[in-house]
Amino acid sequence: MIKTICYISDSSEYESIDKLKTLYLKAKANNLKHNITGILIYKNQNFLQVLEGEETIIYETYKRIENDSRHKNIIKVINTTIEQRIFEDYNFGFTVIDNKQGLTNLYDYLEWLRGAENKIANKVITMVENFIDSN
Numbered sequence: 001m002i003k004t005i006c007y008i009s010d011s012s013e014y015e016s017i018d019k020l021k022t023l024y025l026k027a028k029a030n031n032l033k034h035n036i037t038g039i040l041i042y043k044n045q046n047f048l049q050v051l052e053g054e055e056t057i058i059y060e061t062y063k064r065i066e067n068d069s070r071h072k073n074i075i076k077v078i079n080t081t082i083e084q085r086i087f088e089d090y091n092f093g094f095t096v097i098d099n100k101q102g103l104t105n106l107y108d109y110l111e112w113l114r115g116a117e118n119k120i121a122n123k124v125i126t127m128v129e130n131f132i133d134s135n
């Protein structure tokens with residue numbers, strides 16, 4: 001069964017580019033190893049992350065992330081099972097987005113996905129688009 005968890009959070013303090021890069025590399029390596037797909041967006045000191053993968057792996061990974069002191073005020077927005085991963089075909093599975101071009105590319109992908117009329121996918125898309133627009 002494929003599980004997806006989506007959350008938003010605030011970065012703890014001003015994270016330097018170097019520190020963020022270290023975080024991204026770790027997240028990417030771990031997620032590749034565990035077949036976790038999704039996105040991590042960093043915008044105006046807020047994070048939004050979508051994790052997709054095998055149930056136990058997603059819970060364990062989320063627990064680790066939740067306890068990470070590099071962010072706070074974590075709000076789980078979506079926690080559900082899905083029939084199909086949304087981000088499997090996007091940029092090799094797991095993407096970190098922290099610049100304008102990355103956001104534009106993501107926006108295009110999400111607009112394209114909307115056509116699929118998948119209920120959960122559309123919920124995730126709306127959440128991501130709101131985050132991008134409101135921040």
Ligand SMILES: Cc1cc2nc3c(=O)[nH]c(=O)nc-3n(C[C@H](O)[C@H](O)[C@H](O)COP(=O)(O)O)c2cc1C
Pocket residue numbers: 023026027028030031040047049061064065066067068070071
């Ligand atoms: C905003 C944020 C997002 C993160 N995303 C992931 C992630 O997608 N996958 C992951 O394994 N760790 C992620 N981490 C890091 C974990 O909290 C934790 O440091 C890491 O999984 C520990 O890995 P290790 O046990 O291999 O050292 C994230 C941390 C933060 C602050």
